[in-house]
Amino acid sequence: MKKLAVFLVSTFFAYSAMSQDFSKYFSEGSLRFDYYHTGNSSMEMMSNDEILHEPYWGGSKVNLIDTFDYGNYKFEVYDSLSNTLVYSRGFSSLFAEWRYTPEAKIINRSFSESVIFPFPKNTVKVAFFNRQKNQLWNKQYEVYINPMTEFISNKLKIDSKNFKIHGENLPSKALDIVLLSEGYNQTEMQKFMKDAQRFRDYLINCQPFSSMSDNINIWVVPVVSEESGTDLPGKNVWKNTVFDSHFYTFGTERYLNTVNNKQLRNAAANAPYDQIYILVNSDKYGGAGIYNYYSICTADDKYSDFVFTHEFGHAMAGLGDEYYTSDVSVEDFYELKSEPWEPNLTTLVNFDKKWKSMVNDSISIPTPPETKFKNVVGAFEGGGYVEKGVYRPVFDCSMKSVIYNKFCPVCTKAIINMINFYSK
Numbered sequence: 536m537k538k539l540a541v542f543l544v545s546t547f548f549a550y551s552a553m554s555q556d557f558s559k560y561f562s563e564g565s566l567r568f569d570y571y572h573t574g575n576s577s578m579e580m581m582s583n584d585e586i587l588h589e590p591y592w593g594g595s596k597v598n599l600i601d602t603f604d605y606g607n608y609k610f611e612v613y614d615s616l617s618n619t620l621v622y623s624r625g626f627s628s629l630f631a632e633w634r635y636t637p638e639a640k641i642i643n644r645s646f647s648e649s650v651i652f653p654f655p656k657n658t659v660k661v662a663f664f665n666r667q668k669n670q671l672w673n674k675q676y677e678v679y680i681n682p683m684t685e686f687i688s689n690k691l692k693i694d695s696k697n698f699k700i701h702g703e704n705l706p707s708k709a710l711d712i713v714l715l716s717e718g719y720n721q722t723e724m725q726k727f728m729k730d731a732q733r734f735r736d737y738l739i740n741c742q743p744f745s746s747m748s749d750n751i752n753i754w755v756v757p758v759v760s761e762e763s764g765t766d767l768p769g770k771n772v773w774k775n776t777v778f779d780s781h782f783y784t785f786g787t788e789r790y791l792n793t794v795n796n797k798q799l800r801n802a803a804a805n806a807p808y809d810q811i812y813i814l815v816n817s818d819k820y821g822g823a824g825i826y827n828y829y830s831i832c833t834a835d836d837k838y839s840d841f842v843f844t845h846e847f848g849h850a851m852a853g854l855g856d857e858y859y860t861s862d863v864s865v866e867d868f869y870e871l872k873s874e875p876w877e878p879n880l881t882t883l884v885n886f887d888k889k890w891k892s893m894v895n896d897s898i899s900i901p902t903p904p905e906t907k908f909k910n911v912v913g914a915f916e917g918g919g920y921v922e923k924g925v926y927r928p929v930f931d932c933s934m935k936s937v938i939y940n941k942f943c944p945v946c947t948k949a950i951i952n953m954i955n956f957y958s959k
C-alpha cells in the first residue's frame with residue numbers, strides 16, 4: 536500500500552510541462568538535432584551528427600506535447616533536472632519507408648534526419664522511440680543536450696531572405712509552411728516566386744484549408760540551383776540542384792524525393808516553419824509527403840494542384856494513401872492484426888478509435904462498394920496499397936484518386952484538428 540502511494544505521488548509530479556511553462560524551459564529560436572538513421576529491414580540505430588541553434592521557432596508555445604500519436608517514430612524532450620516532459624512530436628521518414636523495400640533485406644543504408652524543438656534553457660534529454668508492428672512504442676535512442684556547449688553553431692549555413700505570401704498570425708498561433716525552391720537556376724527565380732503564389736492559391740482554395748486560411752502562414756525561401764530541373768535516374772538525366780532531388784525513389788518513377796536533409800533544413804531555417812514544402816521546377820507528374828518530415832511536388836504538371844494538396848495531407852495531417860491499385864515499392868506496409876496509426880485507414884481491429892462515430896447507424900461495416908453508398912462515410916475495403924484487410928472511409932477522396940479539393944469528411948476532420956493544434 537505504501538509503495539502504491541509513493542508511485543501515485545511520483546506519477547503525479549512526473550509529468551508534462553503546462554502551457555504557461557514555455558518561457559520557463561525555452562528561449563528564442565529552435566534547437567536542431569541532426570542524426571543518422573541507419574539500418575535494414577530487421578535492425579535500426581541512430582547516431583549523433585550536428586546540433587544547431589536556428590533563429591526561428593514556428594510552432595505553438597502552448598501545445599508543446601503531441602496529442603495525436605501519429606507516425607512511425609516520435610521524440611520526447613525532457614528537462615533533465617526535473618525530468619519534466621517539455622516537448623514531444625511524432626514523425627515518419629524516408630528511412631521508415633525504405634525498410635519495407637526488397638533492397639532493405641540485403642543491404643544497410645544511412646539517412647540523415649533532423650528534429651527541431653524550441654531552444655531549451657537547460658540541459659535536456661531527447662528520447663527517440665520507434666513504433667513496433669503491434670503499434671506499441673519502443674525506446675530506441677537517448678541523448679543529453681546541453682544548450683550551453685560551445686559546439687552548437689548559431690550561424691545559418693544557407694543565408695536567404697524570407698517572404699511571407701500568406702497569413703497575418705504570429706508563427707506561434709498558426710500553421711507555418713515554408714516553400715523552398717528546387718531546380719530553379721539564377722534566371723528562374725522570378726518564375727519560382729510566381730509558382731509559389733500559384734501553389735499558395737492551390738492550398739487556400741482547397742477545403743478545409745480555405746475555411747481555416749486565417750490560421751495559416753505561408754513563407755517563401757528562394758534558393759538558387761546551379762541547374763534547372765531534377766534528376767531522372769531511370770533516364771540517365773542528372774542535374775546539379777540545391778537539394779539534389781530525384782524521381783525513381785526506390786525504383787518508382789513518380790516517387791520524387793531528396794535525401795539531402797541537411798541542405799533542406801539549412802534552407803528552411805530562414806523562416807519559422809511547422810512544415811517544409813519543396814517546389815521542384817519540373818513538369819513531370821510526381822511528389823512525396825511524409826508525416827512531419829517534408830512534402831515535395833513538381834511545379835508544372837497538369838495535376839500539380841492535386842499533388843500539392845494530397846502530399847500535404849500526408850505530411851501535415853498524417854493521412855495515409857487510400858488507394859490500393861497503384862504500384863508502390865513497399866511490401867506489407869500495414870500490419871493487418873493491429874490498427875494503423877493513420878487517421879483515415881483502419882483494419883477494423885479497433886474501429887472505435889477511428890471514425891466509427893462519424894458513420895451513420897444504418898451503414899453496414901464493412902460497407903459494400905455499391906453506388907448507393909458512394910457519398911456516405913463507412914469503411915470500404917481497399918486502401919494503404921492493398922485490396923484486402925485495410926479499409927478507407929469513403930468511396931473516393933483526394934487521398935485515393937487524382938482529384939483536387941475532395942478530401943473526405945474523415946480526412947477533413949484530421950486536417951482541421953491539426954491546424955487547430957498549431958493555432959493555439
Ligand SMILES: [Zn+2]
Pocket residue numbers: 857879928929932933934942943944945946947
Ligand atoms: Zn479521405
